[in-house]
Amino acid sequence: MIDRPVVPATARKVPARKVRGNGLATVVFLLPMLVAFGVFSWFPIGRALVMSVQQTNLVTPATFVGVDNYVYVLHDPDLWTAIRNTGYFAGLALVFGYPIPLLLAVLMSEVRRWRGVYTALAYLPVVVPPVVAVLLWKFFYDGGPTGVFNTVLGWIGLGPYPWLNSSSLAMPSLVLEATWAAAGGTVIIYLAALTAVPPELYDAAEVDGASIRQKVWHVTLPQLRGVLLVTMILQLIGTAQVFLEPYLFTGGGPSKATLTLLLLVYDYAFGSSLSGDFGAATALSVMLAVVLALLSALYYRLTRSWSQS
């Protein structure tokens, strides 16, 4: 996908002199990265593990409390609400956000005229700053009869719906906006994968008398299997950490119907103005991280095995 530079004609054959890092220069080049990762990645990761077994609030010195934080979090009834809600969000996001980009990409890949216009239109929502998108949709979701969506649905005799104010509609509303905001990126990934399907496979299918529908089913979709798996894992990792939508749309309400895991982490640590319960917050993040790390490990395994094949 990235253009490989062509070897300049001036590259002379010379007795190979090994380019190898010799001490000082290498260290100088590594320094920015070592500082950035050391202070802002490796150190905080270690600190998270330590803090999850400590009682810390920045006011009193940290004390070792063993697995108390984990026990506390696991006994918090909000945790199970948050797990259910996050699972619901992830599930709905798969239902909305998985088939639609695939359908769009397959249709777009057959467009011959002004393909760029289609791509740009599909990608446009991804470019809108997420905060702007949420605030705009929050206005669209106005529950009154003159709300934007209620007006449009009123034309065909539906509604008005309470959207964000209803505990049953709030989560689907969030997912709908999130899908709108993210689908374009997935479409681009699928389009790239579709152009990589070897045309000979279609030629061969035609020789065997396959119809268009059969070609889609027996050639296109099997060829996309790998990339479909990867986008699913990426989407699960992303939706498990959803924060912006519940935070800005509903603040976790109504009656905790949109309280997600990351919102709970935020509430533990920064929710009360007095002193945050950093121990509980990190304990919960570590537990979530372990689950997500398994998913990411699977993702890197998959992408790596393809690029080698």
Added chain:
Amino acid sequence: MTDQPDRGIISSNERRKPWIRKTLTLTEVGLLGSLVVIGLGPLLWLAKAATTPTRDTLREPMALWPNGFDIANLATAWNHEHLDRYFLNTLAVAGGSWASQLLVATTAGYALSVLRPRYGKLITGLVLGTMLVPAVVLLVPLYLTALDVPGLHISLINSWWAVWLPAAASPFNVILVKRFFDNLPREVFEAAMVDGAGPFRLFWSIVLPMSRPILGVVSVFAVVAAWKDFLWPLLVLPDPGKQPLSVRLPILAETIQLDVLLAALFISTLIPVVLFLVFQGFFLRGAGLSGAVKG
């Protein structure tokens, strides 16, 4: 990604059949129509609402300027609500994050790919390992680190450094750049060394100029991520005078007139959209890359 394949699912023979041609044309029209409504529709509505008085937008949200324009909204948002200030803050946040990410990614990529010290594999492994750690686990400890930087005992809160520095620790950038450098022809480096170039000269005059495509992709990633980021700047920049648009807009939404807010949202959207239309290639190439980190 830009190169069209010779053929797609439908063969040119099939394209010549009348009923297939008709179905295809119908599909294209339907597809274009839906994409315009879904992709462009909300933005067009925002453009309209940004220039409509509040009362009209509330009463008839889908009507086109029932009682005339109100262009003054845009000026009010920009000047009176200090959108200019938050816009500059956003530029500062994005610019600094871009610079720090590019510095770290190129120097680290160069050291690990070209200079290849003996302990390089270990460092690469440590960088790869952080890719497995999701952002959520870092939220609280990273905040405490910004509050009291280890070794220096200074607080980065309310300073843009609190956004710039953590952004630099992006394993994705380092690996992306390293893999690109791995594919550069080593004979060129060796020839340059024979001609007397030192490691710094080699980096600056040979490797970087050969790496424009990847630097473009990393740059777009960096700027877009910084522009979109909300939670982290919300935590580390409590001072409104330092906050970027993303942090400031939700607070404005609670306090200002609806028409001015919609004008503010419109202005905040316009800039990234224009940037996207100009640099489409880089955006889409980057989006495709996130699907497959190439080896």
